[in-house]
Amino acid sequence: MGTARVRETAVIGGVEISNPDKVWWPDDGITKGDIARFYHEISASLIPWMRDRPLTAERCPDGMLGGCFYRKNFPEGNIPVGAPRLRLRAESTGKDVNYLVGGTLDALLGLVRVGCIAMHVMNFRVQSLHDADWLAFDLDPSSGEFADTVRAGLGLRAILDEHRLGSFPKTSGSRGLHVFVPLRQGHSQDDVTAFAVRVGEELARRKPDLVTMEFSKKARGTRVYADPFRNAYLQTIVTPYSVRRRPHAPVSTPLAWDEVTPKLDPAQFTIRTLEKRLGNVDPWKDFRRRAVKLPR
Numbered sequence: 001m002g003t004a005r006v007r008e009t010a011v012i013g014g015v016e017i018s019n020p021d022k023v024w025w026p027d028d029g030i031t032k033g034d035i036a037r038f039y040h041e042i043s044a045s046l047i048p049w050m051r052d053r054p055l056t057a058e059r060c061p062d063g064m065l066g067g068c069f070y071r072k073n074f075p076e077g078n079i080p081v082g083a084p085r086l087r088l089r090a091e092s093t094g095k096d097v098n099y100l101v102g103g104t105l106d107a108l109l110g111l112v113r114v115g116c117i118a119m120h121v122m123n124f125r126v127q128s129l130h131d132a133d134w135l136a137f138d139l140d141p142s143s144g145e146f147a148d149t150v151r152a153g154l155g156l157r158a159i160l161d162e163h164r165l166g167s168f169p170k171t172s173g174s175r176g177l178h179v180f181v182p183l184r185q186g187h188s189q190d191d192v193t194a195f196a197v198r199v200g201e202e203l204a205r206r207k208p209d210l211v212t213m214e215f216s217k218k219a220r221g222t223r224v225y226a227d228p229f230r231n232a233y234l235q236t237i238v239t240p241y242s243v244r245r246r247p248h249a250p251v252s253t254p255l256a257w258d259e260v261t262p263k264l265d266p267a268q269f270t271i272r273t274l275e276k277r278l279g280n281v282d283p284w285k286d287f288r289r290r291a292v293k294l295p296r
Contacts, residue, residue, distance in 0.1 A: 013040035015080075015109035024063025024117075030249050030271065032063070036112045038243065038271040043105050045278060046241040050102025052125040054086050056236045057100070060245045061115035068245055071116070074100040080110020086126050088234065101126055117245050118173070120236035123189065132192045135165075135181040135294070136237050137200070138172070138227040142212075142220045147262040149177045152211050152224040156203050157257060163199075166290040168283070171266040173244030173252040178237060182291040189233040195294050196228030240284065243271060256283035 010020035010033055020033030039046065060068040075098050076085060084101040100107060102121060111119070123132045137156060141148045153169055156179055160167045168180045183192070197213070203226055204211045212223040230237040238244070242252045253269040269277070 010036075012036040013043070013105050013109050015106055015113060017109065017113050022063075024060070024065075025247075025249055026064065028248055030063075032112070032115075034271065035117060035243055035249070036109055038274075039108055039112060040105070041275065042241055042278060043108060045282075046119075046239060047103060047105065047108065049239040049241070050108070050119060050121055052127065053102050053121040054088070054099035054126065054234075055102045055122070056120045057111050057116035058118035058120065058245065059114065059116045063117070064245065064247070068117075070120075072099055073097045079114050080107050083107035083110065084126075088129075091234070117243050119239045119242045121239050122234065122236055123192070123231060128185070130188050130233070131185055132187050132189050132231060133183050133185070133291070135183060135187075135192050135196055136230045137179040137196060138225075138230050138237065139177045139179065140172075140225045140227060141175050142217070142225060143222040144175055146175045146177075146264070146266055148210065148222075148224050149175060150260055150262050150264065152203070152207065152226065153177045153179060153260055155207050155211065156199070156226070159199055159202055159206075163295050165292055165294070167257075168254065168287055169257060169260050170240055170254045170284075171250070171252055171269060173238060173242065173250045173266070174246055175266065177260070178252070180287075182287050184291045184293050187294060189231060192294070193228055193231040196231050200226040200228045241274070253277070254282070254284040259283075 007021050009016050009018050017036045022032045024032055056070050056072040059071045085098045086101050087096050087098050090097050123134050139149050139152050165181050170178050172178050200213050204213050211226050212220045214220050238252050240254050244250050249271045251269050251274050
Protein backbone atom coordinates (compact mmCIF):
# COMPACT_ATOMS: atom_id res chain seq x y z
CA MET A 1 0.00 0.00 0.00
CA GLY A 2 1.56 3.32 -1.08
CA THR A 3 1.90 6.42 1.06
CA ALA A 4 -0.04 9.59 0.30
CA ARG A 5 1.86 12.13 -1.74
CA VAL A 6 2.59 15.36 0.13
CA ARG A 7 2.87 18.60 -1.83
CA GLU A 8 6.05 20.56 -1.12
CA THR A 9 4.47 23.94 -1.88
CA ALA A 10 1.16 25.58 -2.74
CA VAL A 11 0.39 29.14 -3.82
CA ILE A 12 -2.27 30.67 -1.56
CA GLY A 13 -3.20 34.31 -1.91
CA GLY A 14 -0.20 34.83 -4.19
CA VAL A 15 2.20 33.54 -1.51
CA GLU A 16 4.09 30.27 -1.81
CA ILE A 17 3.33 28.17 1.29
CA SER A 18 5.75 25.35 2.03
CA ASN A 19 4.46 21.96 3.21
CA PRO A 20 0.78 22.94 2.91
CA ASP A 21 -0.38 19.37 3.62
CA LYS A 22 1.50 19.19 6.91
CA VAL A 23 -1.09 18.31 9.58
CA TRP A 24 -1.13 20.81 12.43
CA TRP A 25 -4.30 19.54 14.19
CA PRO A 26 -4.27 15.72 13.92
CA ASP A 27 -7.64 15.26 15.66
CA ASP A 28 -9.34 17.54 13.13
CA GLY A 29 -7.24 16.96 10.03
CA ILE A 30 -6.43 20.68 9.85
CA THR A 31 -3.28 21.45 7.89
CA LYS A 32 -0.87 24.32 7.56
CA GLY A 33 -2.45 25.06 4.20
CA ASP A 34 -5.89 25.24 5.85
CA ILE A 35 -4.64 27.99 8.18
CA ALA A 36 -3.17 29.92 5.24
CA ARG A 37 -6.44 29.59 3.30
CA PHE A 38 -8.46 30.69 6.34
CA TYR A 39 -6.36 33.81 6.81
CA HIS A 40 -6.60 34.54 3.09
CA GLU A 41 -10.39 34.22 3.16
CA ILE A 42 -10.89 36.45 6.24
CA SER A 43 -8.05 38.87 5.50
CA ALA A 44 -10.42 41.80 4.92
CA SER A 45 -11.60 41.44 8.54
CA LEU A 46 -8.21 40.68 10.11
CA ILE A 47 -5.71 42.93 8.34
CA PRO A 48 -7.21 46.26 9.54
CA TRP A 49 -6.37 45.18 13.11
CA MET A 50 -2.74 44.56 12.11
CA ARG A 51 -2.19 47.53 9.78
CA ASP A 52 0.74 49.79 10.79
CA ARG A 53 1.16 47.94 14.11
CA PRO A 54 4.34 46.19 15.29
CA LEU A 55 3.57 42.58 16.02
CA THR A 56 4.73 39.42 17.69
CA ALA A 57 3.84 36.08 16.12
CA GLU A 58 3.30 32.79 17.93
CA ARG A 59 5.40 30.34 15.96
CA CYS A 60 4.35 26.68 16.20
CA PRO A 61 6.14 24.83 13.35
CA ASP A 62 4.45 21.50 14.21
CA GLY A 63 1.05 22.84 15.24
CA MET A 64 -0.49 20.85 18.10
CA LEU A 65 2.25 18.23 17.85
CA GLY A 66 5.14 20.42 19.03
CA GLY A 67 6.11 23.43 21.06
CA CYS A 68 5.59 27.13 20.40
CA PHE A 69 7.58 30.28 20.98
CA TYR A 70 6.95 33.98 20.47
CA ARG A 71 8.91 35.53 17.67
CA LYS A 72 9.28 39.30 17.56
CA ASN A 73 12.63 39.84 15.84
CA PHE A 74 12.47 39.70 12.02
CA PRO A 75 15.75 41.07 10.61
CA GLU A 76 15.69 42.77 7.21
CA GLY A 77 15.69 40.23 4.41
CA ASN A 78 14.17 37.63 6.70
CA ILE A 79 10.86 36.01 5.82
CA PRO A 80 8.41 37.50 5.05
CA VAL A 81 10.51 39.44 2.56
CA GLY A 82 9.34 42.94 1.70
CA ALA A 83 7.23 43.61 4.79
CA PRO A 84 8.19 46.80 6.67
CA ARG A 85 10.10 46.65 9.94
CA LEU A 86 10.31 48.93 12.95
CA ARG A 87 13.51 48.82 14.99
CA LEU A 88 12.90 49.40 18.70
CA ARG A 89 15.13 48.98 21.74
CA ALA A 90 14.00 46.24 24.14
CA GLU A 91 14.10 47.60 27.69
CA SER A 92 14.68 44.14 29.18
CA THR A 93 17.81 43.35 27.15
CA GLY A 94 18.95 46.72 25.81
CA LYS A 95 19.12 45.18 22.32
CA ASP A 96 17.42 46.36 19.14
CA VAL A 97 14.46 44.32 17.91
CA ASN A 98 13.31 44.41 14.29
CA TYR A 99 9.55 44.18 14.69
CA LEU A 100 7.48 43.24 11.68
CA VAL A 101 4.81 45.84 10.87
CA GLY A 102 1.50 44.27 9.85
CA GLY A 103 -0.97 45.37 7.23
CA THR A 104 -0.50 43.33 4.06
CA LEU A 105 -1.70 39.93 2.92
CA ASP A 106 1.84 39.01 1.87
CA ALA A 107 3.11 39.64 5.41
CA LEU A 108 0.26 37.71 7.01
CA LEU A 109 0.64 34.64 4.79
CA GLY A 110 4.42 34.93 4.95
CA LEU A 111 4.16 34.44 8.71
CA VAL A 112 2.09 31.30 8.20
CA ARG A 113 4.73 30.07 5.75
CA VAL A 114 7.33 30.06 8.55
CA GLY A 115 5.00 28.28 10.96
CA CYS A 116 3.23 31.14 12.74
CA ILE A 117 -0.36 30.68 13.90
CA ALA A 118 -1.50 33.41 16.32
CA MET A 119 -0.89 37.12 15.65
CA HIS A 120 -0.36 39.56 18.54
CA VAL A 121 -0.22 43.34 18.06
CA MET A 122 0.62 46.48 20.04
CA ASN A 123 -1.82 49.24 20.97
CA PHE A 124 -0.19 51.89 18.79
CA ARG A 125 0.64 52.51 15.16
CA VAL A 126 4.12 53.21 13.90
CA GLN A 127 3.30 56.85 13.16
CA SER A 128 2.83 57.55 16.90
CA LEU A 129 4.71 55.16 19.17
CA HIS A 130 3.50 56.52 22.51
CA ASP A 131 -0.12 57.19 21.58
CA ALA A 132 -2.26 54.22 22.62
CA ASP A 133 -5.43 53.95 20.56
CA TRP A 134 -7.18 51.38 22.72
CA LEU A 135 -7.43 50.18 26.30
CA ALA A 136 -7.60 46.42 26.73
CA PHE A 137 -8.33 44.04 29.59
CA ASP A 138 -7.36 40.37 29.46
CA LEU A 139 -9.66 38.43 31.79
CA ASP A 140 -8.01 35.10 32.50
CA PRO A 141 -9.98 32.51 34.55
CA SER A 142 -7.76 30.60 36.97
CA SER A 143 -10.60 28.09 37.37
CA GLY A 144 -10.62 27.44 33.63
CA GLU A 145 -14.36 28.09 33.61
CA PHE A 146 -15.55 30.48 30.93
CA ALA A 147 -18.68 31.21 32.99
CA ASP A 148 -16.42 32.85 35.60
CA THR A 149 -14.88 34.97 32.87
CA VAL A 150 -18.33 36.04 31.70
CA ARG A 151 -19.36 37.17 35.18
CA ALA A 152 -16.12 39.14 35.54
CA GLY A 153 -16.59 40.65 32.09
CA LEU A 154 -20.11 41.84 32.88
CA GLY A 155 -18.85 43.39 36.10
CA LEU A 156 -16.10 45.14 34.18
CA ARG A 157 -18.58 46.42 31.62
CA ALA A 158 -20.70 47.94 34.41
CA ILE A 159 -17.73 49.93 35.72
CA LEU A 160 -16.76 51.11 32.24
CA ASP A 161 -20.37 52.14 31.61
CA GLU A 162 -20.26 54.22 34.80
CA HIS A 163 -17.31 56.09 33.27
CA ARG A 164 -19.27 56.42 29.99
CA LEU A 165 -16.73 54.27 28.18
CA GLY A 166 -18.14 52.10 25.41
CA SER A 167 -16.53 48.66 25.47
CA PHE A 168 -16.17 45.77 23.03
CA PRO A 169 -15.71 42.13 24.12
CA LYS A 170 -14.12 39.28 22.23
CA THR A 171 -13.17 35.71 23.00
CA SER A 172 -9.47 35.21 23.61
CA GLY A 173 -9.56 32.00 21.60
CA SER A 174 -9.26 30.00 24.82
CA ARG A 175 -11.23 30.36 28.09
CA GLY A 176 -10.56 34.08 28.53
CA LEU A 177 -12.29 37.26 27.48
CA HIS A 178 -10.71 40.42 26.07
CA VAL A 179 -12.48 43.74 26.60
CA PHE A 180 -11.39 46.72 24.48
CA VAL A 181 -12.17 50.44 24.77
CA PRO A 182 -11.32 52.50 21.64
CA LEU A 183 -9.46 55.71 22.48
CA ARG A 184 -9.01 59.08 20.86
CA GLN A 185 -5.52 60.46 20.43
CA GLY A 186 -3.62 61.77 23.41
CA HIS A 187 -3.18 58.81 25.77
CA SER A 188 0.24 57.41 26.60
CA GLN A 189 0.68 53.73 27.44
CA ASP A 190 1.58 54.72 31.02
CA ASP A 191 -1.67 56.67 31.43
CA VAL A 192 -3.79 53.91 29.91
CA THR A 193 -2.13 51.22 32.05
CA ALA A 194 -2.61 53.29 35.21
CA PHE A 195 -6.30 53.77 34.42
CA ALA A 196 -6.70 50.05 33.70
CA VAL A 197 -5.08 49.21 37.04
CA ARG A 198 -7.53 51.47 38.89
CA VAL A 199 -10.53 49.95 37.12
CA GLY A 200 -9.24 46.44 37.77
CA GLU A 201 -8.75 47.22 41.46
CA GLU A 202 -12.32 48.53 41.65
CA LEU A 203 -13.62 45.38 39.95
CA ALA A 204 -11.67 43.19 42.42
CA ARG A 205 -13.02 45.27 45.35
CA ARG A 206 -16.61 44.77 44.18
CA LYS A 207 -16.18 41.06 43.41
CA PRO A 208 -13.41 39.83 45.73
CA ASP A 209 -14.40 36.17 45.47
CA LEU A 210 -14.44 36.29 41.67
CA VAL A 211 -11.74 38.73 40.50
CA THR A 212 -8.14 39.36 41.53
CA MET A 213 -5.31 41.69 40.55
CA GLU A 214 -2.67 39.31 41.95
CA PHE A 215 0.12 38.80 39.42
CA SER A 216 1.23 35.56 41.12
CA LYS A 217 -0.73 32.61 39.78
CA LYS A 218 -0.47 30.87 43.14
CA ALA A 219 -2.07 33.85 44.89
CA ARG A 220 -5.02 33.98 42.49
CA GLY A 221 -6.63 30.75 43.64
CA THR A 222 -9.59 30.10 41.34
CA ARG A 223 -10.34 33.77 40.67
CA VAL A 224 -10.28 35.59 37.34
CA TYR A 225 -7.15 37.65 36.82
CA ALA A 226 -7.97 41.10 35.42
CA ASP A 227 -4.72 41.75 33.57
CA PRO A 228 -4.23 45.48 32.86
CA PHE A 229 -0.68 45.18 31.54
CA ARG A 230 -1.54 44.41 27.92
CA ASN A 231 -1.66 48.23 27.71
CA ALA A 232 1.99 48.83 28.58
CA TYR A 233 4.51 49.98 25.97
CA LEU A 234 5.63 47.14 23.65
CA GLN A 235 3.14 44.70 25.19
CA THR A 236 0.84 42.83 22.81
CA ILE A 237 -2.57 41.20 22.68
CA VAL A 238 -3.93 38.69 20.19
CA THR A 239 -5.80 40.29 17.30
CA PRO A 240 -9.48 39.84 16.55
CA TYR A 241 -9.87 36.91 14.13
CA SER A 242 -6.53 35.34 15.04
CA VAL A 243 -6.35 31.54 15.12
CA ARG A 244 -5.13 30.03 18.41
CA ARG A 245 -3.12 26.88 18.95
CA ARG A 246 -5.83 25.14 20.93
CA PRO A 247 -7.96 22.05 20.21
CA HIS A 248 -10.07 22.40 17.04
CA ALA A 249 -8.33 25.67 15.93
CA PRO A 250 -10.51 28.26 17.71
CA VAL A 251 -10.56 31.90 16.61
CA SER A 252 -10.47 35.01 18.81
CA THR A 253 -13.91 36.34 17.89
CA PRO A 254 -15.52 39.80 18.40
CA LEU A 255 -18.80 39.63 20.30
CA ALA A 256 -21.78 41.81 21.07
CA TRP A 257 -22.38 42.22 24.80
CA ASP A 258 -25.75 40.49 24.59
CA GLU A 259 -23.89 37.36 23.47
CA VAL A 260 -21.74 37.35 26.60
CA THR A 261 -23.69 34.96 28.82
CA PRO A 262 -22.73 31.90 30.88
CA LYS A 263 -24.24 29.74 28.12
CA LEU A 264 -21.74 30.98 25.54
CA ASP A 265 -19.16 28.40 24.48
CA PRO A 266 -16.08 30.12 22.99
CA ALA A 267 -15.04 26.83 21.39
CA GLN A 268 -17.87 27.21 18.87
CA PHE A 269 -15.84 29.81 16.98
CA THR A 270 -13.30 27.93 14.86
CA ILE A 271 -11.75 28.23 11.42
CA ARG A 272 -14.53 25.93 10.17
CA THR A 273 -17.44 27.94 11.59
CA LEU A 274 -16.36 31.57 11.44
CA GLU A 275 -17.09 32.22 7.76
CA LYS A 276 -20.84 31.98 8.35
CA ARG A 277 -20.59 34.43 11.25
CA LEU A 278 -18.66 36.94 9.17
CA GLY A 279 -21.55 37.02 6.74
CA ASN A 280 -23.74 38.51 9.46
CA VAL A 281 -23.49 41.85 11.29
CA ASP A 282 -20.05 42.82 12.63
CA PRO A 283 -20.50 43.56 16.37
CA TRP A 284 -17.38 45.76 16.30
CA LYS A 285 -18.29 47.81 13.21
CA ASP A 286 -18.57 51.02 15.28
CA PHE A 287 -15.29 50.46 17.13
CA ARG A 288 -13.39 53.52 15.85
CA ARG A 289 -16.46 55.74 15.73
CA ARG A 290 -16.97 55.21 19.46
CA ALA A 291 -13.45 56.23 20.45
CA VAL A 292 -13.37 58.28 23.66
CA LYS A 293 -11.09 60.20 25.99
CA LEU A 294 -10.40 58.56 29.33
CA PRO A 295 -11.77 60.45 32.35
CA ARG A 296 -9.22 62.34 34.40
